[in-house]
Amino acid sequence: MGIGSGRPGPGSRSDTISEARRIPEATVARLPLYYRALLETVEEQVSTVSSERLAQLAGVNAAKVRKDLSYLGSYGTRGVGYDVEFLLHQISRELGLTHEWPVAIVGVGNLGHALANYRGFGARGFKIAALVDADAAKVGQRVDGLTIEALADLPALVAARNIAIGIIATPAPEAQKVADQMVAAGVTSILNFAPAVVNVPNGVSLRKVDLAIELQILSFYQERKEPGPDAGAAAG
Amino acid sequence: MGIGSGRPGPGSRSDTISEARRIPEATVARLPLYYRALLETVEEQVSTVSSERLAQLAGVNAAKVRKDLSYLGSYGTRGVGYDVEFLLHQISRELGLTHEWPVAIVGVGNLGHALANYRGFGARGFKIAALVDADAAKVGQRVDGLTIEALADLPALVAARNIAIGIIATPAPEAQKVADQMVAAGVTSILNFAPAVVNVPNGVSLRKVDLAIELQILSFYQERKEPGPDAGAAAG
């Protein structure tokens, strides 16, 4: 993502792309932006929205919006735009947000704490279903209404609470071990916040967020600005 | 960022790309990975490293490593590999990590707190130089050795402490306003954690990290796995 991301495995050519039409990865990464933009639009009591307006709200250009949405189907009406409620529903369905996803957070340090308290998840279809830490001293503590549980209990928790998505918020050295344990426990999607490369078997999705890397990318362009205020990564 | 990200402005064709060779954005985003991998290599007392090994440590493939590094210059030796110390220095220089970057964090809620306490920044050339919040009740509180200061003082802080990079860790509705104030204060690189689209003028770099979006992308692929365990975003 962003910066770094999961990428389709090296599947054989003309796979049995079973059910649905294939949606490009870049488009998938933008669907949440449209989703958010549509939520804002709903609150404005507007029933219909143009690709132009949607583009503005999502911070992309209109052509991209139209192409992206066309991968989902022909959900717009020419001369009119897109029905807000309908499109919202379609994108929700596509993103799997029609039901709630129980999520497990492993590593309750600074970041784990912040994530546990973050209100944004609940509002977007995710629910912290388990807080796990390897440190016995932390087990039993309560954070935001949840009790921290032992890492050893992860398999039981994942099974009992039907958890498919895991978040790694441990220090770097623990990351790979935790990922392995998650996979063994049955987690099939992982979001890694630890500044370390993590490998997962085929069939498991992995995305990463690295704060230091983001800053270093900014620093690259910043450094090039200092001498002569010239090229750089300017977002319009 | 990976996920959305800064993007070179629409400069005229055959710009005076002043000083240096142009380095592709995708390559820039990977340099920090190589940087981290090289730091690990240094600790192993290894003096030379092959593209194959670097690729392994960075989680990419060897061809990509070689092409990426070739944009920086011909720093390798055929038949041998890359000199670890030398390459580390070159990448540091390119990323602007030869000096420390003072960073301002605006918004000291859950996330701001976590970022302020995050040890990873210091280790990578960044230093929290200011913690700022709009809430008068928070001003004066101490967090990790720093005193929270008033948002109104941002311009003075940025000037006095030579801050070029700002981090937005406020709730979504505040994000644009804060970004504007940062830009007005002289910040030219912004990392936005708020789940909102932020616009900045030309010449200012912007990157965003959105936790909910990352989860929604995972959820997209996860949803498609549930019926038939098939395609997905699997990282090797």
Added chain:
DNA sequence: CAGACTTTGAGAACACGTGCACAAGCTCGG
């Protein structure tokens, strides 16, 4: 010193993503 071996650097083909431009299709007013 020659030949085997290793590894880089880059050319070229391919895959993917973006954005223009415009026909197709819809609404609305008269």
Added chain:
DNA sequence: CCGAGCTTGTGCACGTGTTCTCAAAGTCTG
């Protein structure tokens, strides 16, 4: 019912990124 005006959906061209491949250039062994 017709024509003016909008807005979608998509073909196409272009630019960016990835990967394969292999000659070039070095080391090492005998």
